[in-house]
Amino acid sequence: MYDNDTQLESLLIVITAPTSQIGRQVLDGLLAADEKLRVVARDPARLPDRARNRVEIVQGSHGDPAVVDRAFAGADTVFWLAPPNPRADSVEAAYLDFTRPACEAFARHGVQRVVGISALGRGTPQAEHAGLVTASLAMDDMIASSGVHYRALTMPSFMDNILNQTDVLNSGVLTSPMSGERSAPVCATRDIAGAAAALLGDDSWTGNGSVPVLGPEDLSFRDMAGIISEVLARPIDFQRISGETLRENLNGHGMSEAMAQGMVDMMLAKNDGLDNAEPRTPESTTPTSFRQWCEEVLKPADTR
Template sequence: MTIVVTTPTGHVGSRVVRLLLQAGVRPRVLVRDPGRLDAGIRDRLDVRRGDLTDAAFVREATKGARTVFWVDPTPHTDADPIGTSQRTAAPLADAARAGDVARVVLLSSIGAEKRDGAGHIDGLGRIEEMLDATGADVLHLRCGYFFTNLLLDVDALARGVLTTAAGPHAPMPWVSPRDIGDVVAARLLGESWKGRVVQGVYGPEDLTYTQVAAILTGALGRPIGLEVISEDDVREGLRSAGLPPGAVEGIVGMTAGTRGLKPDPPRDAVTTTPTHLAGWAHTHLRPLLGPATPA
C-alpha cells in the first residue's frame, strides 16, 4: 500500500506521518525542504523533494500511489488564491483521472460546500469539484476552525486581546489539528469507503468568540478581552501590510462568507472529535505568552 502525504511537516501532516509509521506503513512524503522533517523518522520515509506548485513533480511523485492525502499549500497571501489553489491541485486530478492514483483524501473546510462567496475557501470548493469529476474514490474532510490559528495572535493575546471580525455570539466548530490528523490517518488506512464521501471534523463543541475569550482567560491564566473589528478594518490592516487585493478579499471573504453558516454535513458522533480548546491552549499557547502582567 503506497500512501502519499503532502505538507508532512505541518500541524496535520506531521501527525498523519507518525500514525502511518506506527501502523507499519512507510509513507511517501512530498516536501520542499527535507531538513524540516523530524530527524528521528526521516530514514523511515520515502522522501520526494519538490514543490507542489510544480505540476511535473506532483505527477511523478504521486504516480502509482494507492492513496494521496492532499493539503492545498496555497498561502492566503497569494495574489490569486482561488486560482492558484485550483491550478496547484490540477496535476493531482489529472493523475486520478488517468488511474495513477486510486483514492484521494482532501483536507477541505466548512464553507467549501458553498462553492462561491467564501473567499479563499472557494479554492477548496473548486478542488472538491475537480476531484469529484475524476472517477476516483474521493473523501472530502471539511474541517472547522483550527485551534492553531490562535498561534498567529500570540502578541495580541499576550496583551490580553483576542481580535475577530466574526460575530462574537455566533457559534462555530473549533478543532485541534491533532484530532484532524487522527481522522485522516484512519481514513487513509481504511478500505471500506468508496465513491464520493464527505465527512466533517468539528472538534468537541461549537464555540462563540465570546466563549473562546472566556476559555482562554482560564487556560492562559490572564484576562483575555474580545475586540470585535469590522471587515473594513481587516482590509485596511492587510493592505497596510502590503497584501495584494486578491489576497485581501480572499482572507476577508473566509470570515464574511461563513458567518452564520450551518456546516455540511451536520455535527454528529462521526464529526465530533475529543480535544477541548482549554487543554490545548494550556499546553501549546500558555508557554508562548510569558508571565501575566499584574493588574
C-alpha cells in the first residue's frame, strides 16, 4: 500500500542527444527535478560529472536499432532530438531514416509519450519546399503514427545559432539569405529546454499536437544586429547574402550538397513567411529576450 504522496514506481524518462545544445539543458532541468532518467550518448565522457552517477547510460547512437531497443525498454517517456548530420545524403536520411528505428522501438516497448524537437510551418504552402523543415514535419508524422502520445516543440530560428556564425564576433558581420527587414520570432534554446522538461515530467497529456516556442518578440536581422552592437559596444553590421553564397559556404565547411540545399530552402521559406504563420499567444510566448540572451550568452563568448 502507498499514500497519495508516494508513487509505486517513478516514471522512466529517456533523453536522447543529452550532450547537445538543447539536450544538455533538458538533462539539467530534469536532474533538478529529481526525475528517474536514462540517457543515450555516443560518448558518455561528455556528460557532466553531476549526471554520471545519477542517470542510467546507454552508449551509442539513437539512430541504431540495437541501441534504441535497449534504451527504450521499460521507458515511459522519451525526449527525441534528431542530431545534426551535415554530411547526410538527403534531408530524408537525416530525419526520417534516422528516426525510423526509434519509432519501431516505441511501438515494441509500449512507450507512452514522446516529446520531439521540430519546426514551425505545418499546413503552410512554404513548408512544402522548406528543406530541413519539410523533413522535420514528416518526422513528426512518423513519430505520431507509431502509437505514442506526441508533442512536437515547434520553433523558429534559434538565438543560439548566432554563436555558429564566426563572422559575427570576429568580423562584425551578421549574414543571412533572409531580408534584413523581415521580422520573425526567434527563441533561446534555454526556453525550448524548459518547455521540453515540463512536458517530459507531466504524465497527464495525451494525443498528438504541437507546442510553439516563439520567444517574447519578433525581430528582423537588422534589429538583432543593432542589439548585438549595443551589447558588445562595437558596430555589428547585417549583410544579406544569396542562397548560392550560403550553399557555397556550407559546402566549404564540409556539408553535403543535399543538406546545404536543405538549409538554403529552409532559409528562403523563412524569408517567405514560414515562421510568421503561427499566431503568438501567451502560451507560446517564452521569456528570454534577444537582448537578455546577448548579455548572458553571446557577450561572455566574445573574446575580442
